[in-house]
Amino acid sequence: MASHAQVSVTAVSKVLNNAYGVSPAMKNKVKTAIEELGYRPQAVARGMRGRTFTLGLVLPHIRNPFFADILDGLTAYLETTDYQAFMIQGGATRKVEQRAVDALLSRQVDGIIMVAPLASKARLEEVAKEKPVVVLARHERSPHYDSVFDDDEAGAELVVRHLIELGHRRIAHITHQDDSIARSADLLHSIRSAAYERVMREHGLEDEIAIATSFYHEQGGYDGARELLRRAPRPTAIFAGADQAALGALAAAHEAGLSVPADVSVAGYDNTHLAALPNISLTSIDQDGHEMGRAAGKLLLERIEGRRTPVRFTVTPTLVVRASTAAPR
């Protein structure tokens, strides 16, 4: 590579290590060569150095209390080891996420846990060729990394069946869109949405299917619920694909002067601690984030120790019924 860039090996090394004493011109020259060759610093360094006992945890953001459950489980597990987890924000676009992952790779973490990543399976496998990887909340089967996820199909089915059993027919759904590249069968929000549609159809409710495509955050749930509540006839129940969106849906119902659950039932997913507050009391699906975080840490350390056989770890969701759902009037 040094010959391609027509610079000295020492200069390349300095650039790769962000060392002092490299001119901007030289830096650009080397960087261009690196890009042209698809070269990665640690591809060389790998195996030459010892472990750093550092794991990278890529979170899309830190606004979802469910991620805090995952982190707590991971942290509790790592306390029994010599490892420390560094978190990095993956952000809202694949580009920013890739920059975050590159930052972890070039700083020599021993392995990476990615929570609900936006990257394609191919890209995740590229990362996994450089460092051991565990992916949370995606359903792909890959020979190159481990997966930890919730049975989102079963969870969504539990919610929709619960609402149908209460007597609801006009059950609407709020789903999520993002910058991810994956088969829809591998994305948790697509799985939850498809399960909603399937269960509705199985109960002869195909004409009542109503989906607002928004985001799994408060504003997204608020916008989605406003759209759904404007329909005539109005839905009598809303299943938001995540608690954060359900909080927004509760806010929209309140603003529209609707009583929950008398006028409209609302259910979420994730069973965050906010759902349990008596004034929110949100029916939700528990997917044990603590256990998912613990499992992800354990699997990653096994990979670092040399395991190559891929493992898929699934948690079984349970329905937690609270005061936000009841029979329709």
Next chain:
Amino acid sequence: MASHAQVSVTAVSKVLNNAYGVSPAMKNKVKTAIEELGYRPQAVARGMRGRTFTLGLVLPHIRNPFFADILDGLTAYLETTDYQAFMIQGGATRKVEQRAVDALLSRQVDGIIMVAPLASKARLEEVAKEKPVVVLARHERSPHYDSVFDDDEAGAELVVRHLIELGHRRIAHITHQDDSIARSADLLHSIRSAAYERVMREHGLEDEIAIATSFYHEQGGYDGARELLRRAPRPTAIFAGADQAALGALAAAHEAGLSVPADVSVAGYDNTHLAALPNISLTSIDQDGHEMGRAAGKLLLERIEGRRTPVRFTVTPTLVVRASTAAPR
């Protein structure tokens, strides 16, 4: 140091770098010597290596949406630079926090931002002697690090004056306790609590002062409010020192069958996005976490570039009145 431990320099180096091929016995021998001498790996390495373009951000936890505002501000600022922020959870005790900070130091971050740390000022200054440090949300004056904080005195005064102007007299307060070591005048929760007491006294309400000492999280606010609402006569207003605690206070009021604000007014602090949801609509104090995160990033980079003069950056809080506070009956 190698002679003190009676081991080879190579072995010491291997232990310090967590390299392979070191026996547990040798590892212990070197570690003991390191501890006896108060030696730190990067104290030697410092200055010998280039920058890593990595900043460490120590957060107590990731359950407070206000921390997400800080992270967003920091991230937005760093996008204009070559730096990446790695987060690490500081945890609930000084011991765990110190382990997190040590993890950052030994992994060669270029600087550290600590949000609401538990460590003593002396300890923060020790860290600052190794790497540039910016401390968020503490009020100490130190010649060795920069500080970014909200004028908590002014913010608490705004809330209490607002409640008094509405006509409240029995105004109670929920404060926080933790494992921190600091002068109480330097801790935000002590400052807010002291300001509450001062303003109450200034208005001849010293006999109405009622403080529940709990925690700035949902459960803490719930427990604190339950304690306060059992008093006879009952407080007509509760000022929780943080929005998270205010959410718990709203839950406790709901559970006690009390209407907010008709029976009891509730106010928080931080103006998190949850406070703005129409069904929560919490009166709160905005302290611009985004700007605090941005400022912390900027100050830390200035220190990394060589600034030694300490800077204190203060944001001025504002009162955001919403539906959770009204005149008492």
